[in-house]
Amino acid sequence: MARMAQTDFIRMIIEEDLAADRHGGRVATRFPPEPNGYLHIGHAKSICLNFGIAGQYGGTCNLRFDDTNPSTEETEYVESIKDDVRWLGFEWNGQVRYASDYFEQLYEWAEKLIEKGVAYVDSLTAEEISEHRGRWNESGRESPYRDRPVEENLDLFRRMRAGEFEDGTHVLRAKIDMTSPNINLRDPVMYRIRHESHHRTGDDWCIYATYDWAHGQSDAIEGITHSICTLEFENHRPLYDWYVQALELEDPPHQFEFARLDISHTVLSKRRLLMLVNEGHVSGWDDPRMPTIVGLRRRGYTPEAIRNFCERIGVAKTNSIVDIKLLEFCQREDLEKRAPRVMGVLKPLKVVIENYPEDQVEEFEFPNHPDNPEMGTRMVPFSREIYIERDDFREEPPKKFYRLAPDREVRLRFAYMITCTDVIKDPDTGEVVELRCTYDPATKGGTAPDGRKVRGTLHWVSAAHALKAEVRLNDHLFTRENPNDVEEGKDFIDYLNPSSLEVLEDCRVEPSLADAEPGLPYQFERKGYFVVDSADSKPGKPVFNRTVSLRDSWAKIEQAQLQG
RNA sequence: UGGGGUGUCGACUAAUGGUAAGUCCCCGGACUUUGGAUCCGGCAAUCCAGGUUCGAAUCCUGGCACCCCAGCCA
Numbered sequence: 006m007a008r009m010a011q012t013d014f015i016r017m018i019i020e021e022d023l024a025a026d027r028h029g030g031r032v033a034t035r036f037p038p039e040p041n042g043y044l045h046i047g048h049a050k051s052i053c054l055n056f057g058i059a060g061q062y063g064g065t066c067n068l069r070f071d072d073t074n075p076s077t078e079e080t081e082y083v084e085s086i087k088d089d090v091r092w093l094g095f096e097w098n099g100q101v102r103y104a105s106d107y108f109e110q111l112y113e114w115a116e117k118l119i120e121k122g123v124a125y126v127d128s129l130t131a132e133e134i135s136e137h138r139g140r141w142n143e144s145g146r147e148s149p150y151r152d153r154p155v156e157e158n159l160d161l162f163r164r165m166r167a168g169e170f171e172d173g174t175h176v177l178r179a180k181i182d183m184t185s186p187n188i189n190l191r192d193p194v195m196y197r198i199r200h201e202s203h204h205r206t207g208d209d210w211c212i213y214a215t216y217d218w219a220h221g222q223s224d225a226i227e228g229i230t231h232s233i234c235t236l237e238f239e240n241h242r243p244l245y246d247w248y249v250q251a252l253e254l255e256d257p258p259h260q261f262e263f264a265r266l267d268i269s270h271t272v273l274s275k276r277r278l279l280m281l282v283n284e285g286h287v288s289g290w291d292d293p294r295m296p297t298i299v300g301l302r303r304r305g306y307t308p309e310a311i312r313n314f315c316e317r318i319g320v321a322k323t324n325s326i327v328d329i330k331l332l333e334f335c336q337r338e339d340l341e342k343r344a345p346r347v348m349g350v351l352k353p354l355k356v357v358i359e360n361y362p363e364d365q366v367e368e369f370e371f372p373n374h375p376d377n378p379e380m381g382t383r384m385v386p387f388s389r390e391i392y393i394e395r396d397d398f399r400e401e402p403p404k405k406f407y408r409l410a411p412d413r414e415v416r417l418r419f420a421y422m423i424t425c426t427d428v429i430k431d432p433d434t435g436e437v438v439e440l441r442c443t444y445d446p447a448t449k450g451g452t453a454p455d456g457r458k459v460r461g462t463l464h465w466v467s468a469a470h471a472l473k474a475e476v477r478l479n480d481h482l483f484t485r486e487n488p489n490d491v492e493e494g495k496d497f498i499d500y501l502n503p504s505s506l507e508v509l510e511d512c513r514v515e516p517s518l519a520d521a522e523p524g525l526p527y528q529f530e531r532k533g534y535f536v537v538d539s540a541d542s543k544p545g546k547p548v549f550n551r552t553v554s555l556r557d558s559w560a561k562i563e564q565a566q567l568q569g
Numbered sequence: 570u571g572g573g574g575u576g577u578c579g580a581c582u583a584a585u586g587g588u589a590a591g592u593c594c595c596c597g598g599a600c601u602u603u604g605g606a607u608c609c610g611g612c613a614a615u616c617c618a619g620g621u622u623c624g625a626a627u628c629c630u631g632g633c634a635c636c637c638c639a640g641c642c643a
Contacts, residue, residue, distance in 0.1 A: 012583090013582090013583095017585095037643095038643095039642090039643055041642095041643085071643065073642095073643080074642065074643075076642090077642080077643095131640085131641055134641075135639075135640080135641095138639060139639075140570080140571080140639055141570065141571045141572070141639065142570040142571045142572095143570090143571080144571095145639090172641090173641070176641055185572085186571050186572040187571095187572060187573075187638080188571095188638060188639055189638075191639090194640085194641050196641085197640095197641035198641080213641090215640090215641070215642085215643090216642070217643095220643085236574070236575090236636080236637065237636090237638080237643095238637095238643090239573060239574060239637070239638090240572080240573055240574090240637065240638050241638090242573090243573095262574090264575085264636095269580085275643095317581080317582085317592065318581060318582075319581065319582045319583085320582090321575095321581090321582070321583095322574070322575065323575055323576070323581090323582090323636095324574095324575070324635080324636055324637090325580080325581065325582090326580080326581090327580070327581055327593090328579090328580045328581075328594065330580085330593065330594060331580080331581070331592080331593050331594085333593095334592090334593060335593095337605090337606095341605080341606060342606095346603080346605095375601095375602090375603075375605090375606075376606070376607085405604090407604070408604090416602060417602095418602060418603070419602065450602085451602050452602075459602090460604090461604085462601095462602050462603065462604090463603095464603075486580095528603085528605085530603045530605080531603045531604080531605070532603090532605095533605095555603075555604095555605050555606090556604090556605065556606090557604075557605090558604045558605090559604045560604090561595095561604095562604080
C-alpha cells in the first residue's frame with residue numbers, strides 16, 4: 006500500500022537546490038549522535054529524515070559520532086547506537102565517521118584562523134569569560150587578551166596542545182563580535198583544555214574542540230550538503246556559517262533546523278531518561294516502557310512501525326507533542342498484517358464442561374491469520390477442563406455485555422458453544438473460582454446447525470495442555486500528557502504512572518507457544534500484541550511483553566456506562 | 570530585558586493570493602467465529618485587531634501567546 010510520499014519544508018529546499026544545481030546535484034546528509042547515551046524515538050525521527058532523504062534523492066547519509074567531549078562519551082554507546090540504526094533498517098555511507106577522526110585537520114584550521122587574526126588564546130577563567138559575555142540586553146566586553154599578537158597566540162596554542170597548561174587556564178576563542186545580540190557570536194570558545202582520555206584518541210590530545218567549531222567543519226570535510234539539526238541550534242547557524250566562511254571552504258554545507266519530536270505520556274530528554282534509570286523507576290535503558298530504541302524493541306515494536314510513525318508525524322518547525330496513540334496505531338497497523346494469532350488467557354478462570362467425556366481430547370484446526378490463509382494453520386487441543394478469561398464472565402452481566410453469564414450461551418472460538426449452568430464460589434470470599442458448563446456437541450467448530458447465533462466468542466486454553474506463562478502488561482509511563490509541564494513544587498517523577506507495568510504471573514497460553522522465540526510478534530486474540538521477552542524468558546516459562554493492546558470497544562462502552 | 574523562531578480541527582501535518590485537505594483521537598452505523606480487522610458516515614481549526622485585494626491561513630501594519638539562547642555540553 007503506497008502512501009503519498011510525505012513532503013516537508015526540508016525536502017522542498019533540497020528539491021530547489023537540486024533544481025538550481027547547487028552542490029553539483031549532490032545530496033549528502035549525516036546523522037550525528039553524541040555517544041553519551043542511548044538512542045530514543047526522537048532520534049529515530051532524525052534518522053528517518055536524514056537517511057530517508059539520502060535514499061529518496063540518490064544521495065548519501067553518513068553516521069558520524071560527535072565525540073568532542075571525552076568526559077561523557079563511551080564506546081559502549083557507540084556500539085548500541087550502531088545497532089539501533091541498523092535495526093531501524095538503515096545502512097550508512099561507507100565507514101562509521103567520528104569527529105575525532107578530524108582532530109588534526111581541525112587543529113590545522115584553528116592555526117589558520119589564528120594566523121588570519123580571527124582567533125586568539127584567552128587566559129581568563131571560565132567565570133570571567135562568562136562575566137565578559139554580558140547578558141541578553143547588555144553588550145559583552147572584550148577580553149584583555151583579545152589583541153594578543155598572532156605569534157603569541159600561535160605559541161600559546163601550540164603549548165596548549167603540548168600539554169603545558171592545566172585544565173581551564175586557557176581557551177582558544179574565535180574573534181567575532183562581543184557586542185553581537187546573538188550571544189553565540191560573542192567570541193565563542195573553540196578549544197578547551199581537558200587532560201582526559203578520549204574513547205578513541207586516548208591521550209593523544211589534551212585540547213578538545215567545542216561543538217560549534219567541530220560540527221560544521223566535520224560536515225565540510227565529509228562534503229555534507231544539508232546539515233539537518235533541531236531548532237535549538239537555530240541561533241548557532243550564523244556561527245556555523247561564520248566558521249565555514251572564515252576558512253574559505255569550497256561548496257560549504259548549510260544547516261537547516263526542524264522541531265524535535267516530543268510524545269505525550271513519556272519523556273524524551275537524555276537527562277530525564279537517565280534519571281528514570283538511575284533512580285530505579287524503570288529496570289534499565291531497555292525497560293519495555295522506555296521510549297528508547299532498545300526499550301521499544303524489547304517491547305515488541307517493529308522498525309516498520311517506527312519508520313511509518315516518523316513518516317506520518319511530518320517534519321516542521323512548530324514545537325509540538327505527538328499523541329502517543331498515533332505511535333500505538335502505527336504499531337497495530339503493522340502487526341495486524343503480520344502477527345500470527347494465538348490464544349492466551351491472562352487471568353484464568355477454570356471452566357468444567359460437565360457433559361464432555363472425561364478423558365477425551367480433540368484437536369481443532371485454527372487459522373494463524375483470519376484474513377491471510379497463506380499464514381497456515383495449527384492444531385489446538387481441547388478437553389473437558391479449560392480456562393477462559395476471568396473478564397469474560399459476569400455473574401450479573403451489564404447491558405451490552407455479550408460474554409458468558411449464568412444460563413447464557415457463548416462460543417468458544419473454533420470449538421463449541423457452551424452454556425453456563427453453575428457458578429462455584431469460594432465460600433469465604435465469595436470469589437468465583439470455577440464455572441460449570443455444558444456444551445452442544447452439534448456445534449463443533451463453533452457453528453450451530455440450527456442456525457442460532459451467539460453474540461460472544463471467547464478465547465480459551467485446555468487446562469491440561471496449556472503452558473504457564475508470565476505476561477507483562479505495559480502501559481504509558483506517565484499519567485500526564487506532558488510530564489514536563491509540572492505544577493508548583495512537583496517534579497516529572499510525580500507523574501509516573503503507578504500501573505505502567507502490571508505483571509501477571511499465572512497466565513496460560515496455548516501449547517503451540519512452547520517454542521516461541523524472542524522477538525517474534527503474536528496476537529493474543531481479543532487481547533493485544535505480545536512478544537517473548539528477550540531478557541527474562543526461559544524455555545519452560547516464557548515471559549511475554551504486551552507491545553500494544555487491541556482496540557477495546559467493550560472497555561469504552563463499560564467506561565461510558567460507569568460514567569453514566 | 571536584546572536576539573532568534575513558531576502560532577491552522579482535541580493531536581500531528583497540508584494548502585506558497587483562488588473550494589481550508591489528510592491522518593490519529595473521539596462519536597455513530599454496517600459487517601464479523603477476535604466487541605479485533607475491514608467498510609461507510611460524522612465531529613472539528615486559520616492567535617487577535619486593523620489594512621491591501623474581486624478574493625487573505627498566505628501579503629502589509631500593530632498587538633498577544635509560546636519555544637530557544639547568557640556551558641570551557643551537544
